[in-house]
Amino acid sequence: MVELSGQPQDILKPAGLSRIQEKNRSLILEAALGEFSKKGFSGATVEKIAADAGMSKSNLLYYFSSKEAIYNATLAHILEVWLAPLKTLKPDGEPAQELAAYIRQKIEISARFPEASRLFANEVIQGAPQILPILQTDLKRLVGEKCKVIESWIAAGKMRRVDPVHLIFTIWATTQHYADFSVQIMALTGRDLSDPAFQAETELAVTSLILNGAGLDWPPVEDRTE
Structure with missing residues (x-):
């Protein structure tokens, strides 16, 4: 789980929950994601989140002490899901394979959790009032670690010299972009990531553009078509 420096303890997943409590907590976070992504933090209400989760307000408050705690837990879960693929970049791996796998996972997450992406983007656009400590500590530390991985590939002559942080x-x-601007993408192409063929095209195009720009051949020769 992503460590959340300086954040209240009740946004973290408590230890020792029963199966029913785990299920209820998941229902709350799922309902909260829908409510916050549509109405933002100010417009969302605990009553509506509780109703969408199929429980009373008092029952919901057993799990989270306030709307802010629910919001922080929702954002923390989003970060946990999004950062998991970045953690997999291995110094001893081949850059093309490692970065292609990372891009693929990021596109899959955008396809599966578009509301989460939009909620996070809206939070950051507003100045990250709830999660700035996370961005300044845990996220910054993780990005720094993975920049060193990319720098090691560059030093070994495995890829072109690029600025690692700008690559990330x-x-x-x-x-x-494919989650945050899905309406625009649908208006222009008539498709979005819910279409498996379009998702595959997106993965190939994005991966090729980024990896070729970093001096890495993609797709692999054996996967190319005439």
């Missing part, structure tokens, strides 16, 4: 930013921007 570019991957984030391109993959999350």
Whole structure:
């Protein structure tokens, strides 16, 4: 789980929950994601989240002490899901394979959790009032670690010299674009990531553009068509 420096303890997943409590907590977070992504933090209400989760307000407050705690837990879960693929970049791996796998996972997450992407984007656009400590500590530390992995590949002559942090930013921007601007993409192409064929096309295009720009051949020769 992502460590959340400086954040209240009740946004973390408590230890020792029963199966029913685990299920109820998941229902709350799922309902909260839908409510916050549509109405933002200010417009969302605990009553509506409780109703969408199929429980009373008092029952919901057993799990989370306030709307802010629910919101922080929702954002923390989003970060946990999004950052898991970045953690997999291995110094001893081949850059093309490692980065292609990372891009693929990021596109899959955008396809499966578009509301989560939009909620996170809206939070950051507003100045990250709830999660700035996370961005400044845990996220910054993780990105720093993975920049060193990319720098090791560059030093070994495995890829072109590029700025590692901007490479990561570019991957984030391109993959999350397909969730955050899905309405625009649908208006222009008539398709989005809910279409498996379009998702596959997106993965190939984004991966090729980014990896070729970093001096890495993609797709692999054996996968190319005439």
